[in-house]
Amino acid sequence: MFPLVTLGLVSAVASPAAAQPVTLPELFPAPVSVTLGKGSFALGRSVVLVVAPGVEPETVALVRTILASAGVETITTARQLPKSPERPHIVLGTGDAAVIRDALARTRTARDGHAEGYTIASMASGSGGGVVTLAGADASGLFHAVQTFRQLVRRPTLPALVIQDHPAMPIRGTIEGFYGAPWTMADRAKHLDFLATVKANTYVYSPKDDPFARDRWREPYPAATLSSLGTLVSAARRNHVDFVYAISPGPTVCFSDPKDQQALERKFEALRGIGVHSFYVALDDIEYTKWNCEGDKAAFGPSGAEAAGIAQSKLLNAVQASLVARDPASRPLIMVPTEYYDAKETPYKAALRKYLDPRVVVQWTGTDVVPPAISVPDAKAATKAFGRKTLLWDNYPVNDYAQTTGRLLMAPYTRREAGLAGELTGILSNPMNQEAPSRVAVTGVVAFAWNDKGYDAERTWHASARELAGGDARATAALLTFFDTQHLAPTFGTQAWQEQAPKLKAVLDDVRRAIDHGDASTRRQAIADLSREADTLANAPDIIRSGTVDPGFAAQARPWLEAMEMWGRALQLTAAGLDAAERGSSAAGRYFADAKQRAAQAAAVQSIPGATRFDGPIKIADGVLDRFIADAPTLIAFQTVPAGQ
Known part of the structure; x- marks a missing residue:
């Protein structure tokens, strides 16, 4: 790597x-x-x-x-x-x-x-x-x-x-399964090269915004698109990565209609023609308690969760049998169920457990859509619920939901319990719309899937920074500073599963304690340390953009780097204000006012329009850095300059 x-x-x-x-x-x-x-x-x-x-x-x-x-x-x-x-x-x-x-x-x-x-x-x-x-x-x-x-x-x-x-889990890699702007073909090619370096073996092509894989799934791909996909398949094969093609027919499929089954098989046959041997049917994020056609009501009875499980099993079993008949080299079909987000016993899961071909691999996202943690007992419960070991779809570091607006998710991959390899067939990370920044978390996901018992989250996190930095120590340090400002990992609720900016917060908390409890020498030393930290924060973006880091990373993280530099300048002014206040200088007020203005400008930086599902203001160590800059004028009493002077 x-x-x-x-x-x-x-x-x-x-x-x-x-x-x-x-x-x-x-x-x-x-x-x-x-x-x-x-x-x-x-x-x-x-x-x-x-x-x-x-x-x-x-x-x-x-x-x-x-x-x-x-x-x-x-x-x-x-x-x-x-x-x-x-x-x-x-x-x-x-x-x-x-x-x-x-x-x-x-x-x-x-x-x-x-x-x-x-x-x-x-x-x-x-x-x-x-x-x-x-x-x-x-x-x-x-x-x-x-x-x-x-x-x-x-x-x-x-x-x-x-x-x-040797790997602990047989399936390790990523699923391009997010909403919003899909990766470009060039991004995908780079990603396949990256996956090889971390010993991943699976990439699932499943962008939600590919119309020919979802809304227009029955229609054949244009020749040019199919050719581009063929180039990716070849790149995957060269990198010993299994290219898995996923289709999402759920919004319109008629489970009982032989024509829809044939449409699926035709689509798979076309992909088989460019070298694909692994396929996937996604039935997530759909309405499954009503039928899309009258034929399903006649075939399976009134709509409902159990009937949906039976209907889905029937179609998937037929597709699995077709894959084996047409291609002896085909791998087991993968499916993501409509109830993918917990391990609770339900009529739907019971139907899948009873009727779904045991060869079909079932995906599961954990105890929630974005779970704060996954334990071995959680995975055992999923095994029991679905009647087979599941393939974990880990919704980290994906940033296509509202709680991630303005964020890159770059904390270490953690809070997944060692020993999960015994209850999972593998892990697929759902990455961000930004391919290069996604590599930070994906490196951890794949390293955990390779050796969950020997995995060290912090050391692997540092290794991912060195890789992106091209081995340059200065750029590695700058990246780790940046990662810390993007440490928070949200869930679908209000409680994040990773804290924000823990390293920066420790520095700022030390400054608060020194000002509150320390003597004059201790206060001055803490403020000097703060000034150096502010310099590090302000200078890191230029180091990252200087060319030692993958250019794709700097381009895809552009507004975050811009905002980080501005927040760093605001912290520099804040440190100058605290220093002036400590010395009794009336310049403190001007420094604090300038810091407030710079912070407001930084907070107004917007994400790249259309790059992610939700556009919005960029977040940089929010709740930590902004709070300190706002509180700083109250930490040391200072002399104000009368108006007009």
Whole structure:
């Protein structure tokens, strides 16, 4: 998940490498296990690549790109390992290939055999060479191993180690399922590349504003649109991401009409023609206690929740059978039920449990549409209610509902209980209308789905900032400052499930305490600290926009960065006012007045029109920063300047 950076690694010699301590690498998502060995070695400028038969050319090409970006200038190839490698050798392979068996035997390492699993074993040789073995249980496992290797080569030397790793959940990724402006095709392509770096394996195409997937679902896609989708499907395949096509026929479908079933199958057949093998029927956000056609009343009786569950099951079972008959490589159909937002026993869920083909995967959003937390007992209740382990649709960091107006949701992914992997088939994050800013939370979602028991929310949050910053420490710090101002995570109610700006609030609370309880020296120090914090806040947007961060991030976050800079200036003036008041200067009043004016201008900055479902004023650390600036003139009594002077 880390960027490719030129390290300029020099050829290893035993003594410098041996002089350096061997340290544990920080990897994301956290692997199942990492065991350090003895010694380390540098890649140097020349390596040998040993590729087992059957490895995908795209994976080999990715390894070459990673090596070149790490300063390797010459890559030669060989079919097997020499007895005593004098240069670094990189071994790639899947399954039980002979060269993989040989390489792993040298480190007495067993290959991880789980689906999508991999093993990395590295060892240093006394002559300054070394061997890194990337062994995948399958093609996807090898691809994931390469993503971990990408992170390892950021270090000046590679430690001797063994990594055994595999995902806890079989489905991990995102569902573009929000209301409002959909992502562009370019955004989607970037997102697929990003998903590969965090070891995600699923992307569901389900934008609510695609008319051919919802309002006009019976109609075929225009040729140009289908071609663009085909390009995305190819990009997904290259990134070992399953492209899932979702359709939302619920507002108009007639469940008993064979023609509507055929219309669904025709749409899926057209998508199958561009390489899609996974499909999804969304039946959320619809009226399900009345029929769309008289035929359904005749077939299923009076409308109601139970009848809706029976009718939906009938259609979905037929579609599932059709998928298998037409495409043996097809994956199980996914559906999102009309009651997707809790695990309470109802006639509707009972009907799905009784009648829905057990192969069909059911999505569930947790204990609410936007749940503040999800526990293992919650997931067990959902398993019982739907008669199968569910696929969690996590409505974070989506910002398409009223409570998110003016917000980017960028707090760490947390309050999901370790152990959920035992009761879920996976997690799909519903991201924001802003693709690049969504990566912060999605990194956490996927890391949790990969290894829920080894997941660390704060460390993963920092890792996402480093990725967006291109590895630049200054830009990483600026991003974390920005993330803190967008920390609040609302729900559909009045109680947010993540607090706002906890790091900034701690600084401002320290200032309040120092002014209230401290002596003169303590007060002056606190005000000086506040001034530095204000500078950090005001300067962060320029650092983020300077080019070290993904340009898409800065463009999609533009009004937030503008407002943040203005709020930072307001806090600078506030700090100057407190300093003047502490010194007994009559300039305090002017500083506070200017701060108030700047804060009002900052509060008036609007979101990009049409970018999200609800337009409105931008929120920056609201309830924390604005309150402090408003309260500051009352914290220290100061001399006012008489009118006219």
